[in-house]
Amino acid sequence: MNLIAQLLPSSNVVVDLEASSKKRVFEQAGLLFENNQGIARSTVFDSLFARERLGSTGLGQGIAIPHGRIKGLKDAVGGFFRLESPVQFDAPDGKPVSLMFVLLVPEQANEHHLQLLSELAQMFSDREFRESLLKAADADEIHSMFANWGSDAPDQLSAAL
Amino acid sequence: MKIIILGAGQVGSSVAENLVSEANDITVVDTDPHLLQLMQNRLDLRAVVGNAASPSIMRQAGADDADLLIAVTQSDQTNLCACRIARSLFNLPTRIARLRSADYVEYPELLDDNNFAVDFSICPEQIVTEYIRKLIEFPTALQVLEFADGMLSLIAVRAVAGGPLVGHPLADLRRHIPNVDARIAAIYRGEKPIIPSGETVIQSGDEVFCLAATRHIRQVMRELRKLENPIRRIMIAGGGNIGYRLARSIEERYEVKVLERDNRRTDFLALNLTKTLVLQGDATDEELLESENIEDMDMFLSLTNDEEDNIMAASLAKRMGARRTLALINRKSYVDLVQGGPIDIAISPAQASIGTLLAHVRRGDVAAVHSLRRGAAEALELVAHGDRATSKIVGRKIEEIELPRGVTIGAVVRETGQHRLIHRENTPVMIPEREVIIAHHDTVIESEDHVIVFCVSKKQVAKVEKLFQVGFGFF
Numbered sequence: 001m002n003l004i005a006q007l008l009p010s011s012n013v014v015v016d017l018e019a020s021s022k023k024r025v026f027e028q029a030g031l032l033f034e035n036n037q038g039i040a041r042s043t044v045f046d047s048l049f050a051r052e053r054l055g056s057t058g059l060g061q062g063i064a065i066p067h068g069r070i071k072g073l074k075d076a077v078g079g080f081f082r083l084e085s086p087v088q089f090d091a092p093d094g095k096p097v098s099l100m101f102v103l104l105v106p107e108q109a110n111e112h113h114l115q116l117l118s119e120l121a122q123m124f125s126d127r128e129f130r131e132s133l134l135k136a137a138d139a140d141e142i143h144s145m146f147a148n149w150g151s152d153a154p155d156q157l158s159a160a161l
Numbered sequence: 162m163k164i165i166i167l168g169a170g171q172v173g174s175s176v177a178e179n180l181v182s183e184a185n186d187i188t189v190v191d192t193d194p195h196l197l198q199l200m201q202n203r204l205d206l207r208a209v210v211g212n213a214a215s216p217s218i219m220r221q222a223g224a225d226d227a228d229l230l231i232a233v234t235q236s237d238q239t240n241l242c243a244c245r246i247a248r249s250l251f252n253l254p255t256r257i258a259r260l261r262s263a264d265y266v267e268y269p270e271l272l273d274d275n276n277f278a279v280d281f282s283i284c285p286e287q288i289v290t291e292y293i294r295k296l297i298e299f300p301t302a303l304q305v306l307e308f309a310d311g312m313l314s315l316i317a318v319r320a321v322a323g324g325p326l327v328g329h330p331l332a333d334l335r336r337h338i339p340n341v342d343a344r345i346a347a348i349y350r351g352e353k354p355i356i357p358s359g360e361t362v363i364q365s366g367d368e369v370f371c372l373a374a375t376r377h378i379r380q381v382m383r384e385l386r387k388l389e390n391p392i393r394r395i396m397i398a399g400g401g402n403i404g405y406r407l408a409r410s411i412e413e414r415y416e417v418k419v420l421e422r423d424n425r426r427t428d429f430l431a432l433n434l435t436k437t438l439v440l441q442g443d444a445t446d447e448e449l450l451e452s453e454n455i456e457d458m459d460m461f462l463s464l465t466n467d468e469e470d471n472i473m474a475a476s477l478a479k480r481m482g483a484r485r486t487l488a489l490i491n492r493k494s495y496v497d498l499v500q501g502g503p504i505d506i507a508i509s510p511a512q513a514s515i516g517t518l519l520a521h522v523r524r525g526d527v528a529a530v531h532s533l534r535r536g537a538a539e540a541l542e543l544v545a546h547g548d549r550a551t552s553k554i555v556g557r558k559i560e561e562i563e564l565p566r567g568v569t570i571g572a573v574v575r576e577t578g579q580h581r582l583i584h585r586e587n588t589p590v591m592i593p594e595r596e597v598i599i600a601h602h603d604t605v606i607e608s609e610d611h612v613i614v615f616c617v618s619k620k621q622v623a624k625v626e627k628l629f630q631v632g633f634g635f636f
Contacts, residue, residue: 020225020226021163021225021226021227021228022228023163023225023226023227023228023252023253023254024225027252045252045254046254049254051635051636053524053525053526054525054526054546054630054631054635055524055525055630055631055632055633055635056630057633059633065633067636068636069636088186090162090524105636113636114634114636117633117634118634
């Protein structure tokens with residue numbers, strides 16, 4: 001199993017989320033982590049917004065990987081959102097974002113967390129992967145795509161790091 | 162960014178004007194449809210007519226999706242109420258309020274998240290007052306701006322023959338004042354900016370911007386023109402909000418006279434000012450100026466609400482012998498017309514106060530923004546974050562940083578690691594000691610440094626912000 005699959009519970013995958021702005025998506029992300037992981041929604045919201053102020057986490061090609069440190073969090077945790085309609089994100093290519101992976105890490109971020117980020121970036125740089133995420137029928141299908149990523153191409157991971 | 166501006170008055174419209182160009186999505190709310198129409202004629206923005214402090218109007222303005230609320234109506238109460246609503250009903254992440262009354266500012270707990278939920282408050286009148294106070298303190302400067310809570314100053318001075326550095330290359334500055342580290346950030350010859358190097362020779366008439374630790378700026382100014390006698394006698398035309406604040410803050414140190422037309426206002430001024438001489442009358446009245454010995458005035462400040470009156474009064478005062486004249490003028494074309502002619506310094510209240518607001522709006526960690534040369538140039542104080550891998554700034558020598566053309570790094574303010582004990586409201590607090598480092602080509606920027614950047618043209622600001630943004634890998 002790849003690193004990402006370990007921190008993405010199937011209940012943290014949301015498809016066709018209706019949100020009209022970055023702010024709304026972050027609110028929804030806060031709600032999700034509050035319900036599923038017991039992290040206060042305002043903590044998630046504030047952390048993501050504060051990080052975004054220092055520089056956009058948009059990657060281009062409609063992808064963003066907002067991330068933030070959370071005080072008191074033990075292990076990194078992720079959430080994936082496919083949006084009903086794309087939102088503005090100040091991405092480098094100026095394109096609005098429709099696929100978003102939110103990554104929360106403990107306050108003392110370390111090498112491991114950087115590895116997680118680079119593995120995510122590697123996943124999303126694969127055009128086929130992006131396209132199948134957009135086409136997938138439901139959350140379960142998306143979750144298994146994350147779980148199986150890299151299993152048929154073991155070299156991809158090491159190439160990313 | 163999605164931004165809601167409450168109030169289409171002078172502050173609101175100059176904020177809008179500054180932000181509209183930066184690819185933001187802006188909605189302005191005001192009760193006056195005429196004011197909104199005027200703004201829409203000039204700028205590409207959305208307008209909503211209604212009471213800014215009501216939930217339904219706020220929703221109509223897009224509060225559900227907005228990143229930032231700027232509440233700058235004339236009413237403190239409306240602004241406070243709007244911030245609370247934005248926080249409680251819309252979870253709007255950043256809220257800025259204009260507060261004119263000093264009353265609220267004296268109780269910071271009122272602004273916290275449990276009360277009015279104001280992240281930042283600004284008082285344009287207070288900022289303009291401070292701005293003028295600095296110019297009285299340094300009467301030969303065109304502009305005096307502070308960074309890093311006043312540790313560092315940027316001054317604009319017109320070089321005059323007789324100053325030791327005038328007619329000499331900049332490299333001589335070090336020889337003249339070896340114990341002072343200063344940096345000439347830019348020189349304007351006429352309208353043309355000159356990027357300074359060690360060989361650049363300063364000419365009489367040049368407008369020179371220098372950065373130095375605040376305690377050194379007098380010495381640096383002395384290099385550019387002979388120091389004049391200090392200011393003692395000041396006449397202020399107009400006892401409105403700014404005139405009154407200013408008189409109150411300087412009356413202990415200077416001989417101050419205030420001219421005010423409205424007799425109810427003069428009663429108020431006489432009651433609330435202790436040492437100032439309050440006179441009723443019109444500042445454009447030649448006889449009155451003469452009988453009040455205008456020729457003995459070291460400084461004449463025209464601070465009424467009417468910019469035409471300000472121009473007339475200050476021009477008149479200058480002709481009648483006032484040593485230095487200053488006027489509040491909003492219209493840029495007027496400023497160009499009179500500054501350097503009959504009026505020594507023209508101040509645009511909107512330009513002077515907008516920087517404080519822009520600092521909170523800009524992307525990245527921006528601590529201060531100062532508008533220079535009537536909005537054409539800008540100086541910023543940015544906080545560097547990250548490391549060599551995630552930042553384009555941190556861990557690099559200044560000569561290694563890819564600065565856009567016309568942009569210079571002037572200085573850095575850095576925590577020394579030492580702490581100092583101070584007493585704040587009888588409670589001891591440890592505050593970190595900081596030092597001013599004037600930038601040289603081999604100065605290495607560290608994370609958390611406050612970096613002072615000078616942009617000769619406003620067009621470069623967006624690039625500078627980009628440069629200071631952290632990379633994707635930053636947590």
